[in-house]
Amino acid sequence: MAISSPGLGSGLDVNSIISSLMAIEERPLTLLNQKEAEVQANISAMGSLKSALSSLQSSLTALGEEDTFRATSTQSSDSAVFTATSSSTATSANYAVTVNRLAQAHKVGSTAFADTATFGGAAGDEMILTVDSKTFTLDLSTAQTLSQIQSTINAELNTTGVTAGLITGDSGQQTLTLTASDTGYDNRVQLSYGGAINASTFNFSMLNRDSDDVLLATEAELDASVTIDGVPVTRSSNSITDAVAGLTLNLKTEGSASVTINADSSSATGAMNTFVASLNDVLNQVKSISSSGTGNSSVMRSIEFQLSSIMNAGQTGLGSYSYLSQLGVTTKEGGGMTFDSSKLSTAMTDDIEGVISFFSDTSKGFDVRMDGMLDSFLQSGGVIDSIVNGAKSEVTTITRNRSLMEQRLISTEARLRSQFESLDTLMSSMQTTSSYLTSQLESIANLTLNKS
Template structure:
């Protein structure tokens, strides 16, 4: 049988087109698998959007679940003598402050010499601080200039820094030694130049600037500090002294921050509800639907959230969100009565804190919501499990796709082989027919003669 290298050449039939049609028909088996994979992937993407909205809501909930939110304070400072920074444990209070002295660091200079780069001779330098710390340096011949000694001190650290001064005189260059910290404890107590440095360098007592501690009174109580940053004189407050003078500090409850946290809670819930609506929407006119329409996982999440949000409180003055001015509307969103919330913060802050954080052995609304949200978005939670299930299904479908594709390729290979045989057979039959026709024509010609 003759070998046919291209389908249809031997038979004259359009076998390539027929094979393409058969391939297209066979590959339709892959379409349902691909569509199902795409639908699962769309669900995974939708779960991601849902998780993002849930996490944002969780952030707002967590602020109200933390009792510190309701203890938050703010400050107001009058006067230029100082500024203040509040820590987490700051308490409310009013303070009159009088700064009589700011802290200052110690410094002293040497007598002058003619040149900053003049070698003074190898020797030793020993510096002792008031707190007992010492700096002991060996100064080599090449390093024994004022510049070299300065660099050696600065490289060593130890609470002392050195600089050079030019006083413009006949021997203008001086080595200035300064404590890096303020206060008497960081002051330089003694400086000794030994060896070759001794004859050349000596301290100038007239250049001494003594160290000072900060001194102030807080509500009439005298306070001393080594630094101008006064910590712990007032619990949870750091005072930054700027100049001498008086100032007042008022630390009050941050009602505005608490109101903002409550409003943010409602806003985040409404944003979450909008996300839920988008993921489950259905347009009757176009037939378009959200990726999670009818999804059991989403329905379970929505049901649990509504149950917690509409549930009772801890049995205190406030028992529901409506009691503090937040109502659950028919469309699932929260509506805030700002006047009612302001009144709760200004006049019943303790009861409001109990409602969100809990009292006795009963968790508050925010704590229960935080626990519910953690079950949904944490690793191993509801959305994690649902996503992993879909990813497993996609992998299974991919395996099915590859098996189906292999089967289709095998079928197409069989069709091609069969077509090749058909092509060869028809080509051979055509050849035989042509031969017989020629023979009959020749015979007829002979008979006709």
Template sequence: MATISSLGVGSNLDLSSLLTQLQTAESQPLVALEAKAKSYTSKLSAYGTLQSALGTLQSAAKKLSDPALFQSVTGTPTVSGILSASSADPTSSGNYSIVVSQLAQAQSAIAAGQANTTTAIGSGKVTIDFGTITGGTLDAATGKYSGAGFTADGTRAAKSITIDPTNNTLGGIRDAINAAGAGVTASIVNDGSGTPYRLVLNSTQTGEASSMRISVDGDAALQNLLNNDPAGTQNLQQTIAAQNAKLNVNGIAITSGSNTVKEAIQGTTLTLVQTGTTGLSMKANTTSVTSAINDFVKAYNSLQSTATSLTSYDADTKTGAALVGDSTLRNLQTRIRQALTTPQSGGTNDMKVLTEIGVSFQKDGTLAVDSTKLSKALETNLEGVSKLFASATGSTSGYGKQIDALVDDLTKTGGSLKVATDGVTSTIKELDEQYDAMQARVDATVDRYRKQFNQLDVLINSMSNTMTYLTQQFDAMNASSGK
């Protein structure tokens, strides 16, 4: 069948414009579907914004639900640089006088010098254990003991290291010791002498009980290099003696194998930096609690602001936001406010409501903080404030824990916000499917119109051609008769 390359050319009719108008008319249901889908997409986006605001509130609540937040104690020394202190036990609060007379240190010892690091020394089994050097005297010049004893540390097992032809050089011995994880690190220094390369052994732990004892079962050269018993043969030169930290806290003498001293003050860790005398003020860290409570109030108010924005109505344009009249949002707000206005259970003198710490609802539904009242509550009854927000594992009391659980309930599978979100998502999917089906029908209808218009164009064009031909023939016949 003949076709027309440009619709309307054959018939001299504006069929193209007519087809466009028909297509626009047929597409009206698509416009309605698009508008409907757009409204649901806006609603889905609004639910996403709401869930984000809920997540911020939950994070703030979760922080307040942790009892550890209220147990933090800050230590402030009167003299800087001597020690630092941290505690998670409020009972450690108080003022202390501390004298640090000695820092804990790890033992270090060096072996006799070698001409190079690559010559084989000897093979054997090197055994390292640790303990305390007792009695005797230390020659500071030689770094060796006389008349001393050695008491092994029963809590640490001895470690054996095999030295064979694959690692019996000074460098190989160093690497074998480091790879063994024996509680000793090895390095090599160059002292600039004729036999400059010296193996240095350092205990990885501080304290008197971390003095090294090394025995060698093997070649004499390896024994002469490493055998070292403070109570017997000593082939190493001690350069740093193992020692405990010594301090005095409020007149009580304390020793520690480490410069990290735990429980000298109950629940407190002291980190010693240098010797000296300092006072130490241990005080509950109410600053972090204040910040957490203010963050919670900000998160709640942000949620309220988000809800207001999502339910606003513009009287001038007569248009509403995505969640105007939405029951899910309204119920969500109601449940959270009810949770925050329901008194906590507790004893007669326990805090039970937010207003007792200066947090109260305003006329517009937001929360406000009376900082003076909050500070006083934290100073006079930190434990009561803790119980208002947090509780032990297994308990459901505390506003922090309850809001955390409530948000979980709202957003989990089967929760009201999750159900509403899933419902909107499902509706959008259905509208997409309807749109695709409708689009296919519109396309088919318009294609049918186009074919019919093309046939009309061809037909009229053919008739026009026939009329022209007949006119020419009649004119010719008339002309012939006139002659």
């Protein structure tokens, strides 16, 4: 007789008993899950540490570049006249600058013609546009109106950069204009002709005017003209980059102003702040991993030891500075590093070459030594990768074992339920027999009483 409800035949709380028994059986699975959580935490921690070490390594790039320490800043006394920027090759100085004339893009215009007027029409008729070394030939063997000429010049085949415009005046007549794409005399529009077409056909003349609205006297005046500390400078562009080494002047309007170039330690300070912040991040990560017990303690100790060794090691033969502490980086109370930017600024003023050598010397500079140490941990297949790969292999093993264990638990629960079902059936049968026997004994007892 099958029992459909566990415990019905025996009167036992079978589901509760089986749950308790299975809880005992599942303890190894619980331990396995806990182990996986620990391994996954280790993988995550090592991933974060690797990212922090990579950021620290990246922060070394700026410290190893001379431009970081040779950076300069500029200031124009009147940005309406010109603005200025400077590079690391500039020298601290002050210059008086007078902008006499701005560079202009060359523009010419033709005589006014009726919109029906045509030009050319014979074999060999042509107009040639030349800008610097680029040319474009306008074929006029078939007669064209000014409107058609404009469209042809503005076509993609024209690589000179010259654009054509068409102006219709009050009289209804049209003027063809040609404008160069770049400023200056060297980028002026030069015209030549062929066939029956010649200079008098269109009678082009310069349209450029100065700040007083007076036509320029010559094409040479298309160039910008400035005076720097009394020295005349003429350039084709309003951005003058080669008059003073490392200084760029962006001309805005005619007038006078001064430009001041100063050494700028902000780039170096910013680079050092980034380095110290990245270093502290690594140290915090190592401390966290060590205290949580999720990582390889010997590797954490190795990272701390090697960082400390490089940070505190002295180096000779590179100038005035042997220790990072001389440049403002010291250990702070409670752990980690701190940076005093004033020490770095002073060091750069006293011996900038020594500061640069301290970081960037290719054989024993700070950057080289720190980068090499970090690379041993970060390189593909290195220490951290080995730890992570080992942990991932452990997760794979745990996953496989858990699957086997879960299958075994399913079988165990099924076996227990089958056993309790058999017990239920047996006890139900026994209870039936007991009831029958009790009934029979009562009947016998009643017969005995009746005979008495």
